[in-house]
Amino acid sequence: MEIDIIIFVLLVFMAIAALIAVETKNLLSSVISLGAVGFGLSMAFLFLRAPDLAIVQIAVEVVLLIFLIRATISRDTIPETGRIRWWGLAFVLLLMAGVLVFGYFAFHDLGNFGEPIISAVKSTPSNLYLREGLEKTGAANIVTSIILDYRAYDTLGEATVLFTAIIGALAILRSRTKTDKGERKK
Amino acid sequence: MIYSLCFVLFMIGLYCVLTRKNIIKIVIGLVIMESSINLFLVLLGYKNDGIAPINDKTLSPLEFMARSVDPLPQALVLTSIVIGLGVTTLAIALCIRLYEKYGTFDISQIRRLQG
Amino acid sequence: MKGMSLIVKTxxxxxxxxxxxxxxxxxxxxxxxxxxxxxxxxxxxxxYILLTLAFGKEFTLNRFGTGIAKVLDSSSALIFLIVGLLGFGSGGVFFANYLQKRFPGEELSLLGSGNILISNIAIGIKVASSLFLVFIILSVLRLVTGTDGIKRIVQDEEEE
Known part of the structure; x- marks a missing residue:
């Protein structure tokens, strides 16, 4: 029951940091609060016995913070203006209440925390990987043996998605120079 | 209880995406939603008094199977985090391009300048 | 962007x-x-991002450039695909771990897992080079004030 309290405290911390990130006026402090959410998530992964995810999350959060700060620094940091449209806000709150009711019924059937389905059903793929992973693939880290051997096709798709996203970012940011030079030549 | 808190985190991100007008705030809301979903998937696989899924042959295979946490959500979330970084980078590139074109991050002004 | 102070550089x-x-x-x-x-x-x-932030972008652009990052990015994705296709040819299944089947090394050793090691190296090079490339592209952008008073973002000349 100790893990319950730890995860509870971390989730409350993350929720408060997320609220600050949403509600604050200054963009830079909003980005830094987002960093607090990510580091809390990394600690939660560490307590949930997922050390791979903790390492990846903490490194990705650092890189993401650098990118976001580069995007926001010395740019338009004027806070958002304009009056709030009350009917729009009311519609949004109504929609969120609907999603919340749906979520309550969805969580009702889910089972308790700490009793996953692999404990109850012994013939799931996860149990097979845990039992035979070391002999079949030679990798002691079962997560690595899943992502690079049993389900490497997923990883190939992931590499393709990353490649496409990077190519897209390059294309978006690069097309500016050609038009710029074209104007300069005129 | 913990699942509900995770859902509350998701709702904060959804609220941010739906109501804010600054485009960087919308990207921040997307990142918050992504974090909550990753955490929820890992929470589903946690076992009480579990150990990390690393088999160093001190336990027999059946005992290791009985005690380790579920490795499959962790493997899927591991790729999902890196994909999230790539997609967020693409979104930031789009934001910079919009700023370059319109000189502002406010989406209502961007919409007005378009017509 | 000429780099940071002496303490950060050291x-x-x-x-x-x-x-x-x-x-x-x-x-x-x-x-x-x-x-x-x-x-x-x-x-x-x-x-590499730390190096770029501390010493300025000219330092890393002159030493490494974006060309080698592009080559590494593409070639490591290709290596990963070739590893999978070779498994299809020799083992019968896409991404079959043929090296571990043919040369079963000692368990819990560095070479005991066959082509998981090769795939790990390919994935690592791919992620590193693509993130470095995106950071370079984001960092060569510069904010200047144009003639008409509107702030614009341009890319530097030496990037080409």
Whole structure:
């Protein structure tokens, strides 16, 4: 029951940091609060016995913070203006209440925390990987043996998605120079 | 209880995406939603008094199977985090391009300048 | 962007090697301990990003440039695909672990897992080079005030 309290405290911390990130006026402090959410998530992964995810999350959060700060620094940091449209806000709150009711019924059937389905059903793929992973693939880290051997096709798709996203970012940011030079030549 | 808190985190991100007008705030809301979903998937696989899924042959295979946490959500979330970084980078590139074109991050002004 | 102060430069000069080595360690022992291609790749990219932030972008652009990052990005994705296709040819299944079947090494050793090691290295190089490339592209953007008073973002000339 100790893990319950730890995860509870971390989730409350993350929720408060997320609220600050949403509600604050200054963009830079909003980005830094987002960093607090990510580091809390990394600690939660560490307590949930997922050390791979903790390492990846903490490194990705650092890189993401650098990118976001580069995007926001010395740019338009004027806070958002304009009056709030009350009917729009009311519609949004109504929609969120609907999603919340749906979520309550969805969580009702889910089972308790700490009793996953692999404990109850012994013939799931996860149990097979845990039992035979070391002999079949030679990798002691079962997560690595899943992502690079049993389900490497997923990883190939992931590499393709990353490649496409990077190519897209390059294309978006690069097309500016050609038009710029074209104007300069005129 | 913990699942509900995770859902509350998701709702904060959804609220941010739906109501804010600054485009960087919308990207921040997307990142918050992504974090909550990753955490929820890992929470589903946690076992009480579990150990990390690393088999160093001190336990027999059946005992290791009985005690380790579920490795499959962790493997899927591991790729999902890196994909999230790539997609967020693409979104930031789009934001910079919009700023370059319109000189502002406010989406209502961007919409007005378009017509 | 001429780099930061002397303290940051000195600390970076000492620390950059250890960050890089930690990334390489995570990649190579990814099948024995926590880590793997993704985390090691992001940490290697972090070391280059630290170098760029501390010494200025001309330093890294003159030493490495974007060309080698592009080549590494594409070729490591190709290596990963070729590993999968070779498994299709020799083992009968896409991404079959043929090296581990043919030469079963000692368990819990560095070479005991066949082509998981090769895949880890390919994934690590891919993630590191693509993140470094995006950071370079984002960092060569510069904010200047145009003639008409509107702030514009341009890319520098030496980037071409």
């Amino acid at each position: 600390v970076t000069r000492w620390v950059k090697v250890f960050i890089f080595l930690f990334g390489v360690y995570l990649i190579i022992t990814g099948h024995l301990s926590p880590g793997g291609g993704f985390s090691g790749g992001v940490i290697i990219a972090c070391s």
